Amino acid sequence: MLPKMVLLKQNQPCSEEIQDIPGTVRRAIRGLVLEKDIFAGKKVGIAVGSRGISNETKIVKTVIDVVKEMGGEPVIFAAMGCHGEACAEGQREMLYSLGFTEEAMGCRVETCAESTEYGKTESGLTVIGNTLPFTYDAIILVNRIKMHTDFSDVTESGLMKLCAIGIGNPAGCNNVHKYALRFGYGEVIRETGLFMIKKLPVVFGIAITENWKHQTDRIVAVKPENILKKEIELLAAVKAQNVRIPLEKADALIVQDIGKNISGTGMDTKVIGRIRIFGQKEPENPHFGRIGVLHLTDASHGNAIGIGLADFAPMGMLDKINIRATAINGWSSMCAEQGSLPCFVDTERDVFEQCIQTIGLDDPSKARIVFIQDTNTLSRIAVSESLYEAESEDLQEEELINNPSLEKISEPFELRFDDDGKLLTVWENGKLQF
Numbered sequence: 001m002l003p004k005m006v007l008l009k010q011n012q013p014c015s016e017e018i019q020d021i022p023g024t025v026r027r028a029i030r031g032l033v034l035e036k037d038i039f040a041g042k043k044v045g046i047a048v049g050s051r052g053i054s055n056e057t058k059i060v061k062t063v064i065d066v067v068k069e070m071g072g073e074p075v076i077f078a079a080m081g082c083h084g085e086a087c088a089e090g091q092r093e094m095l096y097s098l099g100f101t102e103e104a105m106g107c108r109v110e111t112c113a114e115s116t117e118y119g120k121t122e123s124g125l126t127v128i129g130n131t132l133p134f135t136y137d138a139i140i141l142v143n144r145i146k147m148h149t150d151f152s153d154v155t156e157s158g159l160m161k162l163c164a165i166g167i168g169n170p171a172g173c174n175n176v177h178k179y180a181l182r183f184g185y186g187e188v189i190r191e192t193g194l195f196m197i198k199k200l201p202v203v204f205g206i207a208i209t210e211n212w213k214h215q216t217d218r219i220v221a222v223k224p225e226n227i228l229k230k231e232i233e234l235l236a237a238v239k240a241q242n243v244r245i246p247l248e249k250a251d252a253l254i255v256q257d258i259g260k261n262i263s264g265t266g267m268d269t270k271v272i273g274r275i276r277i278f279g280q281k282e283p284e285n286p287h288f289g290r291i292g293v294l295h296l297t298d299a300s301h302g303n304a305i306g307i308g309l310a311d312f313a314p315m316g317m318l319d320k321i322n323i324r325a326t327a328i329n330g331w332s333s334m335c336a337e338q339g340s341l342p343c344f345v346d347t348e349r350d351v352f353e354q355c356i357q358t359i360g361l362d363d364p365s366k367a368r369i370v371f372i373q374d375t376n377t378l379s380r381i382a383v384s385e386s387l388y389e390a391e392s393e394d395l396q397e398e399e400l401i402n403n404p405s406l407e408k409i410s411e412p413f414e415l416r417f418d419d420d421g422k423l424l425t426v427w428e429n430g431k432l433q434f
Helices: 021-030 056-069 088-097 159-167 169-183 185-199 224-240 315-320 323-332 348-357
Strands: 005-010 043-048 073-078 108-110 115-120 126-130 138-144 202-210 216-222 249-258 287-296 312-314 343-345 369-372 380-384 406-408 426-428 431-433
Touching: 021 056, 021 202, 021 216, 043 056, 043 159, 056 073, 056 138, 056 202, 073 088, 088 108, 115 169, 115 185, 126 159, 126 169, 126 185, 138 159, 159 169, 159 185, 159 224, 169 185, 169 323, 185 224, 202 224, 216 224, 249 348, 249 426, 287 315, 287 348, 312 315, 312 348, 315 343, 343 348, 348 369, 380 431
Parallel strands: 043 073, 043 138, 073 108, 138 202, 249 287, 249 369, 287 312, 312 343
Antiparallel strands: 005 380, 005 406, 115 126, 202 216, 369 380, 426 431
């Protein structure tokens, strides 16, 4: 018997969402005080990655319009490391699925999986990257500044990572991750990324941040020489308002959706408390006895990296997994464990039941479980009634029922399934459909 659930809303402070995206992009670029003819008659490559960034198409389209107005010929080019099955066709398919088509953007979209050696850094690191950037007269970098799923540092995921790993293409991606196991992710990405920024004709970068609800809250244009300083500043601001699942321990976590558009590892490792990368220390918290996943997003194009962080998944997910794409992501990023397969059970109901049955509880109806849409969508979460009402000694001095940042917005309810074990109580756009 599954426990009854309670729906909670997190009421943490949140920075304000930008309402005028095009206007903000234009103001940011004007603030750089560029020469009026800086793009005149030039082919301008705009580096775009493969993550699910809010308003990314609006931001990039505005950059394209500005380049055209300044006399340049804008071209979008893929900067996505090993994604898209490590081939040019796959990169194009992924960009198109994100809305970056020639028709929508009003410019060419170029992809290339070939790489070449760019040179060596001062410390001797070999730098490998895409051949396309050398065909452009000027380059603009566009990426989100956010926390990385696999390490913590003063810089994590942003413009430098877009260069080191994204523009790195499959060979460069593998090269950076190989070095990172020896010298640390942050240091290698910074050293490689800054080398590439100096090597290539980068005019400026567009740094984007999102609040904890994944709404665009900052759009900053930054010149190449200021990228490191600005990334450190912006990442600190992102971390300052970060929101997670509001507890450190539970019997089980069920994640409805995983995928590359949600996190580079399908699920944010810092939300679920598991990394499983060779040589990397596992997080001390949060700790979930079992983790179950239910769906792989269509935007993942079959890349199920991160499914290896789960213990259980339904058989229906197998049909959506592209084993080759997942394996490429696993070996190129040195995270083979994240691409391994969990225990597959017949139905979605079985995922819930086995996550509870395999932790040795005397009374499964009292299991302390958490159910979320995905690791990006945490404004509302569902927790079992016993977890919500648990006393502090059971949860390492935490009490959800007395947490002032949590609002109970439902009475206890039972999860509904159809006769085939398919879950009917599902998350849609951050809200639970009873």
